[in-house]
Amino acid sequence: MQLNRPASFLLLLLWMSGGIHAQEKAPSTLHISLAQSAVGECQSDLQARHRKLLNLRDANWKTKFNPLTYLAVGLMYTYQNVVSEQISAECNYEISCSEMTKKSIEAYGIVKGTLIGLHQLTNCFPGMKYEHCNHALSANNKIINAVHE
Amino acid sequence: MLFTNKFRFLSWLFCCLTCSGYAQVDTAFVGYLSRNQLRTEHFAYLGKQVGSPGTAYQLAKYYLQYPNDTLFLENFRRESALFCADSNAVNRASTHFLQPSPQAAYWFDSCSWKAPANYRVNLEIARIYQAANTPFETDVNTLPRQLQSDFLLYQHAYAKKPWIAATCSAIVPGLGKLYIGNKRSFAVTLFSLSLIGLQGYESYRVHGLDHPLTVINLGLFATYYAVNIFGSYRETHRKTREIKNQYLLNASTYYHYRYTYDPR
Numbered sequence: 001m002q003l004n005r006p007a008s009f010l011l012l013l014l015w016m017s018g019g020i021h022a023q024e025k026a027p028s029t030l031h032i033s034l035a036q037s038a039v040g041e042c043q044s045d046l047q048a049r050h051r052k053l054l055n056l057r058d059a060n061w062k063t064k065f066n067p068l069t070y071l072a073v074g075l076m077y078t079y080q081n082v083v084s085e086q087i088s089a090e091c092n093y094e095i096s097c098s099e100m101t102k103k104s105i106e107a108y109g110i111v112k113g114t115l116i117g118l119h120q121l122t123n124c125f126p127g128m129k130y131e132h133c134n135h136a137l138s139a140n141n142k143i144i145n146a147v148h149e
Numbered sequence: 150m151l152f153t154n155k156f157r158f159l160s161w162l163f164c165c166l167t168c169s170g171y172a173q174v175d176t177a178f179v180g181y182l183s184r185n186q187l188r189t190e191h192f193a194y195l196g197k198q199v200g201s202p203g204t205a206y207q208l209a210k211y212y213l214q215y216p217n218d219t220l221f222l223e224n225f226r227r228e229s230a231l232f233c234a235d236s237n238a239v240n241r242a243s244t245h246f247l248q249p250s251p252q253a254a255y256w257f258d259s260c261s262w263k264a265p266a267n268y269r270v271n272l273e274i275a276r277i278y279q280a281a282n283t284p285f286e287t288d289v290n291t292l293p294r295q296l297q298s299d300f301l302l303y304q305h306a307y308a309k310k311p312w313i314a315a316t317c318s319a320i321v322p323g324l325g326k327l328y329i330g331n332k333r334s335f336a337v338t339l340f341s342l343s344l345i346g347l348q349g350y351e352s353y354r355v356h357g358l359d360h361p362l363t364v365i366n367l368g369l370f371a372t373y374y375a376v377n378i379f380g381s382y383r384e385t386h387r388k389t390r391e392i393k394n395q396y397l398l399n400a401s402t403y404y405h406y407r408y409t410y411d412p413r
Contacts (some may be wrong), residue, residue: 020248122341122373127333133395149387 059106068110076102092128093143097121103147120145173204188215203393206231210238213245218252222260229263236271239264240404243274247401253278257339270404277400281393299396306330306392311385318381321376325381329388338377345370 056064063069076098084098089099101117108116127145138144174195182191196212197264198204205227212221221242225232230239237294239261246256257278277296280287289297309329318325349366356363396400 115376115379116383118372118376121219121378122338122376123334123384125333125337126336130333131333133396134390135395137392149390 024136056106060109063106063109066110069105072105072110072114073102076105088130091142092124093145094121094138095145095147097124100145100147107147152211152356166182174198174201174202174207178206179207180342183210201229203228206235213238213242215246218250222252222255226313229260233264236264237266239327240270240274243278244401247274247278247404249397255323274400274404278397281397293403296400298397299399303389303392303396306389309385309389311382314385315378318378322377323381325378326384327345329381329385331384331388334384340372342377345373366379 028030058071080098080102083098093100096102097117097120100120101113103113104116105113107113128140129137136144179191179194182194191211195204195208198207205224209221209224209232212224225242232242242256243261246253246261257275261271263274268273272401273293276287278290278298280292281303284300284307284309287300289300289304292300306329314325314328315326317328321339323335323343326338327335345366349363349370352360352363352366358364
């Protein structure tokens with residue numbers, strides 16, 4: 001099958017990002033688990049390694065059968081696994097903006113979920129930590145946030 | 150390794166030897182296990198005593214020391230009279246439930262009042278919890294002096310209405326955030342939204358309304374504007390809840406330090 005130039009470039013880019021990703025994960029699972037136990041890797045990091053594409057088990061039928069849900073969550077998943085890892089993005093929040101958007105869409109549907117995610121994105125600047133109480137900051141100085149309030 | 154030192158081994162040996170012989174819980178031994186934080190031995194000892202009188206009371210205290218609210222309340226219900234006779238344990242439980250917990254309301258509404266009325270500290274803590282639920286019906290002077298500033302802050306935050314914040318944000322972008330006290334957030338929102346608005350206006354002036362750049366810029370502006378209104382509404386709820394939790398946490402810390410828990 002003949003591919004046109006932009007499509008082949010995109011595929012090449014995806015393949016390269018996968019290659020870099022694979023190099024980072026080169027040590028065996030035993031080594032990773034030993035390193036995790038030694039360093040004491042936190043739960044959020046472990047969860048970030050095993051991100052799920054979609055979890056609509058508890059969602060209502062409107063969310064389940066809305067194609068826009070799949071599109072938005074798919075875009076977030078692509079961002080997390082391709083873009084975010086390349087730019088080594090660091091977030092002020094315990095749950096990152098993209099993860100928050102994904103989970104909010106799963107929980108509340110496309111409109112409210114997107115608004116919640118965008119609200120977190122617009123509130124993500126360095127001084128934001130000072131507008132939270134002490135107990136709302138975690139040990140690693142990140143703002144503790146939750147999908148369900 | 151199970152037995153890290155000889156004390157742990159001796160405690161375990163004591164558990165094995167005594168459990169089969171006596172039906173009653175040895176409170177002195179439980180106190181020793183609790184003071185030295187020998188959690189495994191403590192649980193093993195109480196686990197073997199299940200069914201004996203006083204075990205549910207001791208298990209309730211165990212789940213207070215190593216927090217598990219559900220199991221604490223389950224054991225409390227079994228021997229609530231015995232537990233309520235221990236003023237130290239009741240105060241400790243009330244202090245613990247000041248911290249955010251789904252079972253806090255149940256404890257203060259249904260269990261805490263079972264304690265005798267002369268438990269002054271318990272009554273004080275219950276009043277503090279009640280004040281958090283009905284801030285305008287509480288006189289700030291009835292609370293301890295160290296907690297009054299936190300309570301006034303909470304009262305101030307509780308008075309803020311989410312729909313007013315949303316309306317303010319609709320009039321001037323970010324004003325709702327200033328209304329609830331987030332100055333930095335207000336400045337960032339106003340600056341960035343003005344920038345996007347100016348960009349949209351500029352592209353409209355130069356290229357006209359049909360140009361894709363204008364459509365993108367104005368779409369971005371409209372989205373950000375909607376998010377700003379929604380965010381102000383949501384942020385008001387979050388801020389009030391956060392300040393309430395901080396007030397209750399400070400109260401919990403205050404009582405925890407003031408009345409040090411003695412597990413005996």
